Amino acid sequence: MAAVVPGASGLRMLTTGIRLEVWGDPISHSRSPELHAAAYRVLGLDWSYGRRRVDEVGFPRALAELGPEFRGLSLTMPLKGAAYAAATSRDPWAEATGAVNTLRIAGDALLGVNTDVGGLVRDLREHGVGDITAARLVGAGATATSALVSLSALGVRDIDIVARRPEAVAPLRTLGDRLGAQVTVAPLDASVHEEVPLTIAALPGGAAVSAAAADALAAAGGTLYDVVYGHWPTALARGWERAGGRAIPGIGMLLHQALLQVRVFVSGDAELPLAEEDAVLAAMRAVIADDHAHSDMGD
Structure with a gap:
C-alpha cells in the first residue's frame, strides 16, 4: 500500500x-x-x-x-x-x-x-583527521581489513600493521599491494615504533594488551581511533591517557x-x-x- x-x-x-x-x-x-x-x-x-x-x-x-x-x-x-x-x-x-x-x-x-569503510572515513574526517600519508593499524582481523581500505581512501600510503601474530598480516599485505599502499609489519610487544600521526585500533572489545605494549604504541602513535566503544576505555586507550594523547572511541563509525x-x-x-x-x-x-x-x- x-x-x-x-x-x-x-x-x-x-x-x-x-x-x-x-x-x-x-x-x-x-x-x-x-x-x-x-x-x-x-x-x-x-x-x-x-x-x-x-x-x-x-x-x-x-x-x-x-x-x-x-x-x-x-x-x-x-x-x-x-x-x-x-x-x-x-x-x-x-x-x-x-x-x-x-x-x-x-x-x-x-x-x-560495505558501509563500514565509508562510515570510518566519514567519522575520521569529522574528527579532523585528513591529509596524512602514514598511519598505524593495530590488529589483523576482519575489522582491520575495512580499516585498511578506509586508510587507503583517505590517501594513506604507508601503513604499519601491529599484530600478535605477524604471519596473520599476509592477506592485509596483499590487499595493501592492490590498493597501492606500502604495508610494514611489527609485533604487538615491540618496545619501540616509528612515529605516525594516526593509529587505528581494530582489536575486539576487551582484547588484552599489556600496559607496556600500549605505552610503546601511544608514545609514537599520534591520535588513537579505537573502533571499540562499549568496553571504553580499552587497554590501548588507557595507554594514550597515560601519555596525554588523544583517544577517540568508535561510536561515530557506528553512526555513520x-x-x-x-x-x-x-x-x-x-x-x-x-x-x-x-x-x-x-x-x-x-x-x-x-x-x-x-x-x-x-x-
Whole structure:
C-alpha cells in the first residue's frame, strides 16, 4: 500500500509494510533498530526495523525464507562473509574487503554493500583527521581489513600493521599491494615504533594488551581511533591517557555506517545523500549521544 504525503522538499511517496532487520550472533545488544527507526521517522517512512539472531549455519535458510516485504538487511558478526557470498552484485568497498554488512533486496537481486569503510572515513574526517600519508593499524582481523581500505581512501600510503601474530598480516599485505599502499609489519610487544600521526585500533572489545605494549604504541602513535566503544576505555586507550594523547572511541563509525545503510535502503545507492539528511543524522546522533555503554561494532 502506498500513500503520497507532503514533505519539506515537496510530495514524496510513503511506502508502508516494508521490513528491515539486523542479523548476527549475538544481536541483543545492537543499537541499529533505534538508529534506523530515528532515521525513518524523520523521512516519514513507515518502515519496521527489527533484530534477529542468526548464525552462519542458519543464514542461508533464513535468507531464503524472507518474504517480499523485506527491503534489506544489516549484517553484523559473524555474517559479513556469508552475506558477501550471497550477494548477486557488490559495491567497490565490499569487493575490496570481501565483507558485506548491508544487503539491499530487490526480488532475486541482492546488492551487497560495505558501509563500514565509508562510515570510518566519514567519522575520521569529522574528527579532523585528513591529509596524512602514514598511519598505524593495530590488529589483523576482519575489522582491520575495512580499516585498511578506509586508510587507503583517505590517501594513506604507508601503513604499519601491529599484530600478535605477524604471519596473520599476509592477506592485509596483499590487499595493501592492490590498493597501492606500502604495508610494514611489527609485533604487538615491540618496545619501540616509528612515529605516525594516526593509529587505528581494530582489536575486539576487551582484547588484552599489556600496559607496556600500549605505552610503546601511544608514545609514537599520534591520535588513537579505537573502533571499540562499549568496553571504553580499552587497554590501548588507557595507554594514550597515560601519555596525554588523544583517544577517540568508535561510536561515530557506528553512526555513520548506519546513515550509509539508510541511504542504501532508501535509494539503493550509498553515495546518494538523503533528502533532509542533516535532520536524519541529527536524529540518529541523538540516539547515541552520551551513550557508550553498548558494544555494537559489528553493525
